[in-house]
Amino acid sequence: MESQVKINPSHSLRMLNAFALLLIAIIGWLLPISTDKVQADDETPVLTEVISEPIFPLVTPEADQFGQTPLYTVPLALNPYDHFYFTRPIAMDSNTAPLRAFGYGFYYPDDDKVHTGVDISSPMYKPVLAAGDGQVVFIGYGLMNGGGDTNDPYGLAVLIRHSFSYGDKTLYTVYGHLDGIDVAKDQYVKVSDQIGTIGLTGNTSGPHVHFEVRIEDSKGGRVQNPELWMAPPVGSGVLAGRLKNDFGYLISAQQLWLESLETGYKYDIMSYAHVKHIYSDDYFRENFVIGDIPAGEYELSMIYKNKWYRTNVTIAPGTVNYVTFNGRNGFKQAMPEAPEIEEFLQ
Ligand SMILES: [Zn+2]
Incomplete structure (x- = not known):
């Protein structure tokens, strides 16, 4: 569908405050594959109001009858570049998180x-x-x-x-x-x-x-x-990142750890090998992803060239959260630059 909504990307990405996120969420629902006829003309976003505490237009996670947290309804795109178009290929009556030991790009x-x-x-x-x-x-x-x-x-x-x-x-x-x-x-x-x-x-x-x-x-x-591409469980988000060395080359097979600052739970992550048919997302250009991460505060760390690098990351629910690593400059949590946003809004 042709979107009636225009977003100024640098503006909206700069203003990661609650109001902007809420508006992006509303816009996001209009972007993907829904066949619903939605008239957005009257809802031209005005990204001016600043609210300090982020809020998300999401329901509180509730376990279903199997004790599993349900997934967000697809298609889900809280941010302009998200594309959670798919549900899980098995029922939600057991753990549907992908096995970490043999992830994508292993x-x-x-x-x-x-x-x-x-x-x-x-x-x-x-x-x-x-x-x-x-x-x-x-x-x-x-x-x-x-x-x-x-x-x-x-x-x-x-x-x-x-x-x-x-x-x-x-x-x-x-x-x-x-x-x-x-x-x-x-x-x-x-x-x-x-x-x-x-x-x-x-x-x-x-x-x-x-x-x-x-x-x-x-x-x-x-x-x-x-x-x-798979919608996360309600209350969980996805962390994607792009690891580069001092010369700008992607770092393959790099071990990272993501540790919850609330529960101490630690996730192992491995960056991709960019070989054969393994591609990154057109926008995120990531070389690692970990999904099904409960929203909250985390520490992301890795040992690179015999040195520890650490950063605190916030995982927001229902969306892709993003970090970069640039050799000696270490980690940074910020969305990628996206001058070609119009291409993705079609
Ligand atoms: Zn497989």
């Missing part, structure tokens, strides 16, 4: 392989669900190798071409290692429809679904980090 140097998605563990035979509306464009073995190859690393897999896009870019999602497939090729599915069951086919050591987001290229020539 590189296996021995095999010269790189992990092009995230893995979400689940018991065998549990339903695997469509992450968004779309049409099934591939089922079976051979997603990578073709020809129904039963040794294909994806095992039994489903590929969905979604009925919404990101700007003019087509979106696809992949579901790998299935035990069974419950949809036919060319079938249309709705979000959270069952498309298959959790299995152990292909290159896997335990029951999980390999979930992958492909943009533009159905063959996976340009994959994206699913944690920037």
